[in-house]
Amino acid sequence: MTSWYQRKxxxxxxxxxxxxxxxxxxxxxxxxxxxxxxxxxxxQSWSPLKAATWIGVDHYEEMLLDDDVFWDALTNTxxxxxxxxxxxxLALAIALLVNSDLRGAxxxxxxxxxxxxxxxxxxxxxxxxxxxxxGGFFNYVMRSSxxxxxxxxxxxxxxxxxxxxxxxxxxxxxxxxxxILLTGLQSIPQHLYEAARVDGVPAGARFWRITLPLLxxxxxxxxxxxxxxxxxxxxxxxxxxxxxxxxxxxxxxTYIYKAGFGQSRFDYAAALTVVQFLLxxxxxxxxxxxxxxxxxxxxx
Amino acid sequence: MSWxxxxxxxxxxxxxxxxxxxxGWNIYIRFNDDGLIEGEVRDRTGAPVSGATVVFxxxxxxxxxxxxxxxxxxxxxxxxxxxxxxVGQLEARTEDGRHSERRQLRLWFRAQNAEVAxxxxxxxxx
Amino acid sequence: xxxxPSWPRHxxxxxxxxxxxxxxxxxxxxxxxxxxIYAYPPHIVPxxxxxFHYVDVWYLIPFPRYLLNSVIVTTMAxxxxxxxxxxxxxxxxxxxxxRRWVVLLFLSCMLIxxxxxxxxxxLITSWLGVLNTYLGVALPLLSTIICIFIFKASFExxPKSLIDAARVDGLSEWRIxxxxxxxxxxxxxxxNVVLTFIWSWNAFLWPLxxxxxxxxxxxxxxxxxxxxxMEDTTGALFAFVVMVLVPGLTIFLMAQKEFIRGLTSGATKx
Numbered sequence: 001m002t003s004w005y006q007r008k009x010x011x012x013x014x015x016x017x018x019x020x021x022x023x024x025x026x027x028x029x030x031x032x033x034x035x036x037x038x039x040x041x042x043x044q045s046w047s048p049l050k051a052a053t054w055i056g057v058d059h060y061e062e063m064l065l066d067d068d069v070f071w072d073a074l075t076n077t078x079x080x081x082x083x084x085x086x087x088x089x090l091a092l093a094i095a096l097l098v099n100s101d102l103r104g105a106x107x108x109x110x111x112x113x114x115x116x117x118x119x120x121x122x123x124x125x126x127x128x129x130x131x132x133x134x135g136g137f138f139n140y141v142m143r144s145s146x147x148x149x150x151x152x153x154x155x156x157x158x159x160x161x162x163x164x165x166x167x168x169x170x171x172x173x174x175x176x177x178x179x180i181l182l183t184g185l186q187s188i189p190q191h192l193y194e195a196a197r198v199d200g201v202p203a204g205a206r207f208w209r210i211t212l213p214l215l216x217x218x219x220x221x222x223x224x225x226x227x228x229x230x231x232x233x234x235x236x237x238x239x240x241x242x243x244x245x246x247x248x249x250x251x252x253x254t255y256i257y258k259a260g261f262g263q264s265r266f267d268y269a270a271a272l273t274v275v276q277f278l279l280x281x282x283x284x285x286x287x288x289x290x291x292x293x294x295x296x297x298x299x300x
Numbered sequence: 301m302s303w304x305x306x307x308x309x310x311x312x313x314x315x316x317x318x319x320x321x322x323x324g325w326n327i328y329i330r331f332n333d334d335g336l337i338e339g340e341v342r343d344r345t346g347a348p349v350s351g352a353t354v355v356f357x358x359x360x361x362x363x364x365x366x367x368x369x370x371x372x373x374x375x376x377x378x379x380x381x382x383x384x385x386x387v388g389q390l391e392a393r394t395e396d397g398r399h400s401e402r403r404q405l406r407l408w409f410r411a412q413n414a415e416v417a418x419x420x421x422x423x424x425x426x
Numbered sequence: 427x428x429x430x431p432s433w434p435r436h437x438x439x440x441x442x443x444x445x446x447x448x449x450x451x452x453x454x455x456x457x458x459x460x461x462x463i464y465a466y467p468p469h470i471v472p473x474x475x476x477x478f479h480y481v482d483v484w485y486l487i488p489f490p491r492y493l494l495n496s497v498i499v500t501t502m503a504x505x506x507x508x509x510x511x512x513x514x515x516x517x518x519x520x521x522x523x524x525r526r527w528v529v530l531l532f533l534s535c536m537l538i539x540x541x542x543x544x545x546x547x548x549l550i551t552s553w554l555g556v557l558n559t560y561l562g563v564a565l566p567l568l569s570t571i572i573c574i575f576i577f578k579a580s581f582e583x584x585p586k587s588l589i590d591a592a593r594v595d596g597l598s599e600w601r602i603x604x605x606x607x608x609x610x611x612x613x614x615x616x617x618n619v620v621l622t623f624i625w626s627w628n629a630f631l632w633p634l635x636x637x638x639x640x641x642x643x644x645x646x647x648x649x650x651x652x653x654x655x656m657e658d659t660t661g662a663l664f665a666f667v668v669m670v671l672v673p674g675l676t677i678f679l680m681a682q683k684e685f686i687r688g689l690t691s692g693a694t695k696x
Contacts, residue, residue, distance in 0.1 A: 012520065012522075012599075013522055015517075015599055016517045016520055016522045018513075019513035019514060019516060019517035020513075020514055020517045020518075020528060022509075022510040022513070022514070022568075022569065023510045023511065023513075023514035023569040023574060024514075024528070024531070026510070026565070026566070026568055026569045027531070027532070027535045027569070027571070029550055029565075030540070030543060030547050030550070030565070030566040031535040031538045031540075031543060032531075032535065032538075033546065033550065034542075034543035034544075034545070034546035034547050034550065035538055035542070035543060035546075037545075037546035037549070037550075038542075038543070038545060038546055041545065041546065094439075094442060097435050097438060097439055098439065100435070102432055102435055102436070102439070103432070104436075107443075108439045108442070108443055110679075110682060111443040111446055111447060112442065112443065112446055113682075113686070114446065114447075114450075114675070114678075115446060115449070117624045117628075117674055117675070117678040117685065118628070118671055118674060118675070119627065119628040119630075119645075119646055119649075119670055119671060119674060120628060120630065121628075121630050121646040121649050121650055122646075122649060122667045122670050122671050123449075125453075125649065125653060125658070125663065125664075125667050126449045126450075126452070126453045126667060127449065128658065129452065129453060129456065129658055129664065130448075130449055130452055132658065134464040134465075134466050134468075135456065135463045135464050135465070135466075135468050136468075137448060137449075137452045137468075140466075140467055140468050143467075144467065171446070171449065174446075175446075176689065179686055179689065179690060180690060183690045228539055231539045231541040231542065232539075232541060234541065234630075234631050235630040235631065235646070238630075238634075238650065239650060239653060253541055253631075256544070256545070257544070257631070257635075260544070260545050260548075261548075261635060266545050266549070269545050270545050270546070273542055273543075273544075273545060276542060277538075277542045280539070280542070284537075310680050311680065311681075314676065314680060360482060360486055386481055386482075386485050387478070387481070387482065406476070406478045406481070407481070408481060409481065410485055
């Protein structure tokens with residue numbers, strides 16, 4: 001009897017191993033291994049035709065002390081992330097509007113969300129065209145309403161390029177924030193509002209005392225999405241400005257791409273990636289702390 | 301789930317409709333893609349011009365070049381055969397130096413058979 | 427209890443919706459218009475609208491080729507996801523030593539954005555010898571952690587008695603998954619298919635790195651290449667944009683519910 005049970009158990013374990021193997025090997029090959037390799041590579045001098053030699057922290061030294069582009073890219077990435085609370089606030093306003101028993105809320109929700117599943121490359125081309133100084137929508141509206149006399153080359157301007165890219169990104173990601181916040185809003189028990197209303201708590205206070213605190217996990221999730229967005233916006237920047245003018249819209253991810261695949265400096269690009277990843281971890285932990293901890297737990 | 305419900309599900313209906321449309325369009329193309337481009341050349345009074353040269357330019361955002369030329373017959377008609385194009389321009393020229401405008405020709409698919417409105421030869425070349 | 431009238435909220439939402447739709451309209455208008463797209467002032471309504479820009483895109487750029495490549499990569503990704511995520515999700519519903527570690531591993535992998543791995547991922551792909559192949563593009567997209575957990579949750583909701591009955595009937599594990607679990611997890615399957623479709627259809631950075639030759643390019647790469655060759659000088663670019671967006675939008679509108687459920691249960695892309 002025992003041996004029968006044991007055999008069955010062994011077979012089951014073998015099956016589990018077989019079932020897990022493909023997924024695990026994909027994630028090992030394309031997530032864990034690269035992460036380790038990045039760290040290793042960042043301390044080496046290596047190129048596809050050259051054997052690796054250990055050079056310690058030279059890359060980091062170069063990056064932090066001599067590389068102005070790195071600092072530009074870092075600043076831009078931080079600005080990019082730093083602007084996401086504006087989009088989150090906008091999305092929260094929209095979510096509050098469509099959450100209530102408004103007729104046709106589903107239609108508004110679909111329209112606001114419609115831009116999220118679009119191909120980012122296409123979004124970049126659409127917005128590039130909207131900013132165009134001749135056929136573009138913004139110049140047309142601003143010129144015909146008399147705000148400006150001369151066409152503005154938004155994406156070629158050092159002052160305007162980054163805000164313009166960020167605005168395009170807002171347009172795409174706003175719907176996603178809204179959906180996350182809506183899910184959060186719907187999980188707030190209604191009886192809390194009823195009780196507050198009975199006690200005569202004004203609407204404003206209800207928002208600050210009930211809605212916002214209970215939305216903290218959702219807001220944390222939005223912030224994480226905002227941070228990750230500075231990575232995924234590669235497509236947008238690549239198409240709209242390719243980091244230009246100068247390095248005015250260079251993000252860390254576009255700089256990594258350029259260093260790695262433009263200049264074939266894989267080792268240096270790996271060091272940049274390590275810095276970017278650390279930035280991600282630190283910012284996520286910070287956001288987690290601010291939103292009261294344990295908010296991003298995914299195993300429910 | 302019954303077959304009826306499966307067949308009327310939107311994930312089945314929409315791809316099927318798209319597939320049917322594409323198939324229908326391709327069948328239509330199959331019967332109309334001999335690349336025949338036909339038309340007439342006339343002068344200002346409306347009389348057919350025989351012996352005029354009609355030039356086809358392939359013009360799009362990749363090329364702008366002459367592709368083929370032909371002559372009008374006694375009735376002033378011309379005909380291109382097997383033209384593997386979907387966009388271009390036509391111009392008629394006569395021996396004595398008159399020519400027509402360059403007529404833009406846009407087709408719905410490559411090698412579509414097309415009937416071109418009469419080209420009017422008019423001003424001398426200059 | 428007096429309720430605030432709803433028309434101000436409608437007014438605000440109508441304005442917001444219009445603002446969100448402007449970019450769609452502007453690009454559609456430009457793709458249809460017959461006038462010079464650089465004419466100032468641009469017309470709000472297309473002048474002599476025609477569809478010939480779309481015909482140009484179909485024949486002058488190898489659009490059918492790009493489409494084929496995109497369809498192949500996306501199909502591979504969807505099939506891989508369905509297979510690997512199902513079995514992995516099923517394995518996670520079982521008890522086995524080290525299960526906690528596997529879950530922890532998946533969760534930590536989820537926190538690593540794919541974009542942070544591109545340099546070694548490129549080197550690994552080239553070491554595997556699948557650079558510039560469909561497999562090379564599809565490989566990292568073949569499994570999605572979020573979807574594994576969606577499947578796991580869905581399988582756990584299947585009544586235990588049903589599985590036991592099947593086991594008594596002598597069905598093998600594989601049969602149990604195919605015959606009992608999957609038919610009861612239609613929502614999870616739909617979510618998985620839609621998420622995978624949207625992500626692999628839109629993927630740009632990874633194909634940009636892996637693809638070397640123009641006949642292997644997928645639609646986003648073709649779009650970027652067309653932009654770099656022509657700049658935005660022709661309405662055909664915008665026709666191209668519309669043609670690329672339509673399949674994604676169609677799928678999204680058909681499966682909005684599944685897509686949103688997938689996103690909110692996993693919430694982070696990558």
